[in-house]
Amino acid sequence: DGGSDSEGTGTDEASGDFDTSGTITVVARDTASGTRGAFNEITGVLVEDGDTETDNTAQSAIIQSGTQGVITAVSEDINGIGYISLGSLNDTVKGVMIDDVEPTHDTVADGTYPIARPFNMAYGEDLTPQAQEFWDFIFSAEGQALVEEEGYIPVEPDAAAYEEAEGIEGTISLAGSTSVEPVATVISEAFTEIYPDVTFEISATGSSAGVTAAQDATADIGMASRELSEEEAASLTVEAIANDGIAVVVNNDNPLEGLTLDQVRQIFVGEITNWDDVME
Amino acid sequence: MKNSKEMVMKGIFFLSACFSIVALLLIVIFIFANGVPFMLDYGFFNFIFGMEWTPTNAPASYGIFPMIIGSIYVTIGAAVVGVPIGVLTAIFMAEFCPSFLYKILKPAVNLMAAIPSIVYGFFALQVFTPLIRQYFGGNGYSVLTASILLGIMILPTVISLSESALRAVPRTYYTGSVALGATHERSIFRVLLPAAKSGIISSIILGIGRAIGETMAVVLIAGNQAIIPDSLLSGVRTLTTNIVIEMAYATGEHREALIATAVVLFGFILLINSIFLYFKNKEAK
Amino acid sequence: MSTPTYKMEVKDLKLWYGDFQALHGLDLAIPEKKITAFIGPSGCGKSTFIKSLNRMNDLIETCRIEGTIELDGKNIYDPKTDVNQLRKKVGMVFQQPNPFPKSIYDNIAYGPRTHGIKNKKELDEIVERSLKQAAIWDEVKDYLDRNALSISGGQQQRICIARALAVGPEVLLMDEPTSALDPISTAKIEELVSDLKSEYTIVMVTHNMQQASRVSDETAFFLNGHIIEHGDTRKIFTNPDQEETENYISGRFG
Amino acid sequence: MSTPTYKMEVKDLKLWYGDFQALHGLDLAIPEKKITAFIGPSGCGKSTFIKSLNRMNDLIETCRIEGTIELDGKNIYDPKTDVNQLRKKVGMVFQQPNPFPKSIYDNIAYGPRTHGIKNKKELDEIVERSLKQAAIWDEVKDYLDRNALSISGGQQQRICIARALAVGPEVLLMDEPTSALDPISTAKIEELVSDLKSEYTIVMVTHNMQQASRVSDETAFFLNGHIIEHGDTRKIFTNPDQEETENYISGRFG
Amino acid sequence: MSAKIIRGFVYLSAAITFGMLGYVIIFILINGVRFLTPDLFAWNSTSQNVSMMPAIITTLYVVGGTLLVTTPIGVFTGFYLVEYANRKNPIVKAVSMATDTLAAVPSIVYGLFGFLFFVTFLSFRLSLIAGILTSVIMSLPLIIRATEEALISTGRPIREASYALGAGKLRTIFTVVLPVAMPGILSGIILATGRVIGETAALLYTLGSASNIPGGLFSSGRTLALHMFVLSNEGFHVDQAYATAVVLLLFVLILNGLSTLVSARLSKGGK
Numbered sequence A: 001d002g003g004s005d006s007e008g009t010g011t012d013e014a015s016g017d018f019d020t021s022g023t024i025t026v027v028a029r030d031t032a033s034g035t036r037g038a039f040n041e042i043t044g045v046l047v048e049d050g051d052t053e054t055d056n057t058a059q060s061a062i063i064q065s066g067t068q069g070v071i072t073a074v075s076e077d078i079n080g081i082g083y084i085s086l087g088s089l090n091d092t093v094k095g096v097m098i099d100d101v102e103p104t105h106d107t108v109a110d111g112t113y114p115i116a117r118p119f120n121m122a123y124g125e126d127l128t129p130q131a132q133e134f135w136d137f138i139f140s141a142e143g144q145a146l147v148e149e150e151g152y153i154p155v156e157p158d159a160a161a162y163e164e165a166e167g168i169e170g171t172i173s174l175a176g177s178t179s180v181e182p183v184a185t186v187i188s189e190a191f192t193e194i195y196p197d198v199t200f201e202i203s204a205t206g207s208s209a210g211v212t213a214a215q216d217a218t219a220d221i222g223m224a225s226r227e228l229s230e231e232e233a234a235s236l237t238v239e240a241i242a243n244d245g246i247a248v249v250v251n252n253d254n255p256l257e258g259l260t261l262d263q264v265r266q267i268f269v270g271e272i273t274n275w276d277d278v279m280e
Numbered sequence B: 001m002k003n004s005k006e007m008v009m010k011g012i013f014f015l016s017a018c019f020s021i022v023a024l025l026l027i028v029i030f031i032f033a034n035g036v037p038f039m040l041d042y043g044f045f046n047f048i049f050g051m052e053w054t055p056t057n058a059p060a061s062y063g064i065f066p067m068i069i070g071s072i073y074v075t076i077g078a079a080v081v082g083v084p085i086g087v088l089t090a091i092f093m094a095e096f097c098p099s100f101l102y103k104i105l106k107p108a109v110n111l112m113a114a115i116p117s118i119v120y121g122f123f124a125l126q127v128f129t130p131l132i133r134q135y136f137g138g139n140g141y142s143v144l145t146a147s148i149l150l151g152i153m154i155l156p157t158v159i160s161l162s163e164s165a166l167r168a169v170p171r172t173y174y175t176g177s178v179a180l181g182a183t184h185e186r187s188i189f190r191v192l193l194p195a196a197k198s199g200i201i202s203s204i205i206l207g208i209g210r211a212i213g214e215t216m217a218v219v220l221i222a223g224n225q226a227i228i229p230d231s232l233l234s235g236v237r238t239l240t241t242n243i244v245i246e247m248a249y250a251t252g253e254h255r256e257a258l259i260a261t262a263v264v265l266f267g268f269i270l271l272i273n274s275i276f277l278y279f280k281n282k283e284a285k
Numbered sequence C, D: 001m002s003t004p005t006y007k008m009e010v011k012d013l014k015l016w017y018g019d020f021q022a023l024h025g026l027d028l029a030i031p032e033k034k035i036t037a038f039i040g041p042s043g044c045g046k047s048t049f050i051k052s053l054n055r056m057n058d059l060i061e062t063c064r065i066e067g068t069i070e071l072d073g074k075n076i077y078d079p080k081t082d083v084n085q086l087r088k089k090v091g092m093v094f095q096q097p098n099p100f101p102k103s104i105y106d107n108i109a110y111g112p113r114t115h116g117i118k119n120k121k122e123l124d125e126i127v128e129r130s131l132k133q134a135a136i137w138d139e140v141k142d143y144l145d146r147n148a149l150s151i152s153g154g155q156q157q158r159i160c161i162a163r164a165l166a167v168g169p170e171v172l173l174m175d176e177p178t179s180a181l182d183p184i185s186t187a188k189i190e191e192l193v194s195d196l197k198s199e200y201t202i203v204m205v206t207h208n209m210q211q212a213s214r215v216s217d218e219t220a221f222f223l224n225g226h227i228i229e230h231g232d233t234r235k236i237f238t239n240p241d242q243e244e245t246e247n248y249i250s251g252r253f254g
Numbered sequence E: 001m002s003a004k005i006i007r008g009f010v011y012l013s014a015a016i017t018f019g020m021l022g023y024v025i026i027f028i029l030i031n032g033v034r035f036l037t038p039d040l041f042a043w044n045s046t047s048q049n050v051s052m053m054p055a056i057i058t059t060l061y062v063v064g065g066t067l068l069v070t071t072p073i074g075v076f077t078g079f080y081l082v083e084y085a086n087r088k089n090p091i092v093k094a095v096s097m098a099t100d101t102l103a104a105v106p107s108i109v110y111g112l113f114g115f116l117f118f119v120t121f122l123s124f125r126l127s128l129i130a131g132i133l134t135s136v137i138m139s140l141p142l143i144i145r146a147t148e149e150a151l152i153s154t155g156r157p158i159r160e161a162s163y164a165l166g167a168g169k170l171r172t173i174f175t176v177v178l179p180v181a182m183p184g185i186l187s188g189i190i191l192a193t194g195r196v197i198g199e200t201a202a203l204l205y206t207l208g209s210a211s212n213i214p215g216g217l218f219s220s221g222r223t224l225a226l227h228m229f230v231l232s233n234e235g236f237h238v239d240q241a242y243a244t245a246v247v248l249l250l251f252v253l254i255l256n257g258l259s260t261l262v263s264a265r266l267s268k269g270g271k
């Protein structure tokens, strides 16, 4: 919790040399990204009108195909702003308050932080015995504890303890969200501690790729960092394994402390292009 | 018995030779079969000349004109940066370089060709983007950055082929010029260079082919916005990066649209390749 | 015959290619507006010597020279010499015709342009005059924009002569200018060379004894990097002083 | 001289390279254990003819043949002929020495190995015998594992002869075997060829008239794809029947 | 005067070219070498150590597998083109054209094709085999071209010598021509190796990016280049990306040294 005591939208006097007339550099994720999908829906960058859906992300936004891409772009550009999984937030960039709420584990858990989404896992027909065992492990007390440790919000706080099985071996393949991948990897490592004969193949290719992989059975389990559409979910078994916030991040030298949800939308659709308009 | 062994091996050699034809056919069939129906369905004209690329909207738009223009821009940019430096370096290698230095520089050019594109991309991301942001403005992810990077990446191709083209020019042209009282430089630029023209053009065309097909380095530094860039500092998305950014998740129509993008890219490459072969044949004559 | 004035004078010229000494202290005076022929067996240093007269040997990295060569009394190996101006004055024609892969016109205009002539009319005049002097004007005047490589070898060689004349040289060096040509082209060029004598000092290497005796005024006989004998051509071919010369001329070696 | 037995007989041999007819119906009988020399100006078809004696022309795609060539009475152009066996019997030595870039030993052993000899001792014997026959054993016996390319051209050519002998041929074809060599190596090979005559039928192309007259028993004079004259070498060189032969031998053309 | 300016430009260009190369190398080394910790070479890659060991092993697998398939096919194709087929044969023309075209196809198109054909159509999934087969097609033209050139430059005389001794075509090719052509073919193989090592786009959709050593032909993995791509794109591991770049450069340097050696042997002319 990097709590600050300033209230509401405002600036931090400490970084006096920031030029507030600078043009905002908007950094968005690729369309494969679940983070982008969830972010767009919650902030209203995506406009639904009957049958039509329009993703209004500013055309001038830099597109990065991974979380680190966004972090790099924002950390190097004093005018940068982007969004990333809260679990991936580190000190090279700064997460801003949204509607006066700090992006933290707690605020996401209690629902006050507005931009959050589930981490989902999905599979098609049947799971192999080892994948089924892994699936059970994720939703066990041990699995959920790992979720918590990694900074995400568990979905089943009261899960039962895990019971070891016999003769579990073979390969388990996961594909999908770059945001889910880190926590999935940690859980998989705990799983291989128990079952040394199991090997994992985890490909971080983006949420939609994960859904497709589950549908085509090119991976045992697909990972998505957003809700699945009804169409997508139809042929799959989908389960949320955790909840995660999406942090809106700016450069560390940017004095900005907070934005309203609508300011976020305006920035990302390109209606606001100058820092002036959101500071003072 | 011996003869049958000869026949069998000949058969094996023949089949091996057919392999590359089969491979090419498979590539063409699979790419085209997955891409062309979409193009026809969506409308060839709408696809090629459409200005909107919004695959996640409903209804979605799949216009790749911005990417076509983007590819053309960065390729021209790469040529502007890479060709003069490349050709002049080739001249250096062929006509100015002392032999002890040549022994080092020749492998260096090969090394340059062998460095993986991901390393170049990473380097450009860490070095060029901040420099450009600082000295030229914008956010650093731009046509200019991509052009400089691609310009560097095509250097080895341009250098080694231009150099061999220069070396293939009969020495007597050079001596003939020097004997008339022309300087070393004049002899090279007025006599050798025109004589090596078609070889040098081939090298440039190959370099351009490399630039237009480059993916992993460009994706890191181009910004990837699906818009027609309005300045050197504006971001850009090329045909290749369009595919690599979205392929991972695309399904259904969207995926077909990306494969159709590859069809267009393929078309560009075939075009460039035929121009190259034209010049190569001309050279051979 | 009056006492000749000498255009070039070579004094104690020694030349090495790396460690190998190709010329062993040569002395020779080249008379003005006369034709001097060099004869001698293969590898004796004729080409090496003729190339040192306009410093074409400078292009060979391993080549090192001692001694002096004077053109109109000035040492051309003096460090202050402008090599390009020297080569403008001392032109050269090679064994293999080597026109540039350009139009005939551009071939001839190349030299004058190199030396700063830009004016189109002036260039036209030079091209026409040089081609006429090289006795090829009539054959090519309607095809001046044709690629010089598309014409016959004998014509190409005359183009090369015209190209050399176009820069206005005073001396013309020719290294076996006809050895790659057929007899008819050879005859044409021999005739041309004889005509040019009135205006130019000509030095010519030839492996063809008949040619030397037909065309030249003076002849120098080379052997193993030495000049064995030098003098009036008629004398050399009829009554040489040295036995080696005699042997060579009568075809006993080489 | 007794009536010779003929090792090979060529009957009405016509040969085309694509549309160009290189040989116009040649007839020739090659006597056993004698040396037959082919002479004639460049491009007259000597190489073409000698290569058709062991079907090396098969390698040239455009080449087409009519007529017959018999070896011991059997037509070598018969479709049933095993070409590899034919070439084992009719060996060949080329103008440019062409040893394989292998050790001297492996060069010689290559042929025997090709024809199935694997036994090391047997191979050793063949190598030694062949090198001795080719008069080069003493020079290389201590360096059999040296790369054959590292020795002099004359030695290389004798290695090539030894290599040809190692497969046990009956006829030996040689296409200007000394033209790439210096006089001393040439003399050695001429001597060697004369020695080999006792065991092999030899056919040799040469551009060197002296060589033909020194070495051969019979000589055939080629001109433009025809055999103009053929017969006893002494007769051809002293008293030819045809005027063209006379002209050629006296050096009036070629 | 203008000659001096021109010379200036020539020298300047060369300086830019080689300066840039030096800059790339030095930049990577300076930023990467200090992160080359033993951890990075741990046998198992975890989210903590992001070891590149599995990627190194996978790279070797992919290169090895690719060469195993592509070398015989490429060399045999060269044999067919040079030793058997008539130059005017339509097959030769078709093969030449196909080879030229394959050489020009961008990696991303190979990736897409591999994904459509091997991964999806043949249901290989993201796997070693799909990655290898894609690399095979990609590297084939390099080997074919190198073999062709090497065979042609061996020249006629030694072939004639062999035929004249009664050797058949096969024996001539394998025992006489091949040894001489070997350095040329080798440099083609080295080039192909370099291409596979540096490849990202074509492998991303065929080999996948699983972080462990592939358990079998049908398991996914990631090569060093892919590892670097993933690190620079996804993780929190820029330092390790630099370190990976150092190792990648090392591979390339070694290969380059090898090819310089081979071509030195080549120019000595088989001595």
Ligand SMILES: Nc1ncnc2c1ncn2[C@@H]1O[C@H](COP(=O)(O)OP(=O)(O)OP(=O)(O)O)[C@@H](O)[C@H]1O
Pocket: C017, C020, C022, C040, C041, C042, C043, C044, C045, C046, C047, C048, C049, C060, C062, C207
């Ligand atoms: N660039 C060079 N480097 C080393 N040696 C050379 C070079 N050029 C010529 N030589 C040697 O110098 C000697 C003289 O050569 P030069 O070419 O002058 O002979 P030449 O009389 O012109 O013979 P030819 O009649 O064959 O043209 C020869 O032994 C030759 O091998």
Ligand SMILES: Nc1ncnc2c1ncn2[C@@H]1O[C@H](COP(=O)(O)OP(=O)(O)OP(=O)(O)O)[C@@H](O)[C@H]1O
Pocket: D017, D020, D022, D040, D041, D042, D043, D044, D045, D046, D047, D048, D049, D060, D062, D207
């Ligand atoms: N492979 C070929 N294709 C087409 N024409 C050929 C070929 N080989 C030789 N010729 C032509 O056939 C004719 C005879 O050539 P051949 O080599 O037999 O002459 P040669 O008597 O051996 O001459 P030289 O003394 O120069 O070796 C020549 O006109 C030659 O140009």
Ligand SMILES: [Mg+2]
Pocket: C046, C047, C048, C175
């Ligand atoms: Mg000479």
Ligand SMILES: [Mg+2]
Pocket: D046, D047, D048, D175
């Ligand atoms: Mg011949």
Ligand SMILES: O=P([O-])([O-])[O-]
Pocket: A029, A032, A033, A034, A035, A036, A067, A176, A177, A178, A179, A180, A205, A206, A207, A208, A224, A225
């Ligand atoms: O944004 P994601 O990579 O988690 O889909």
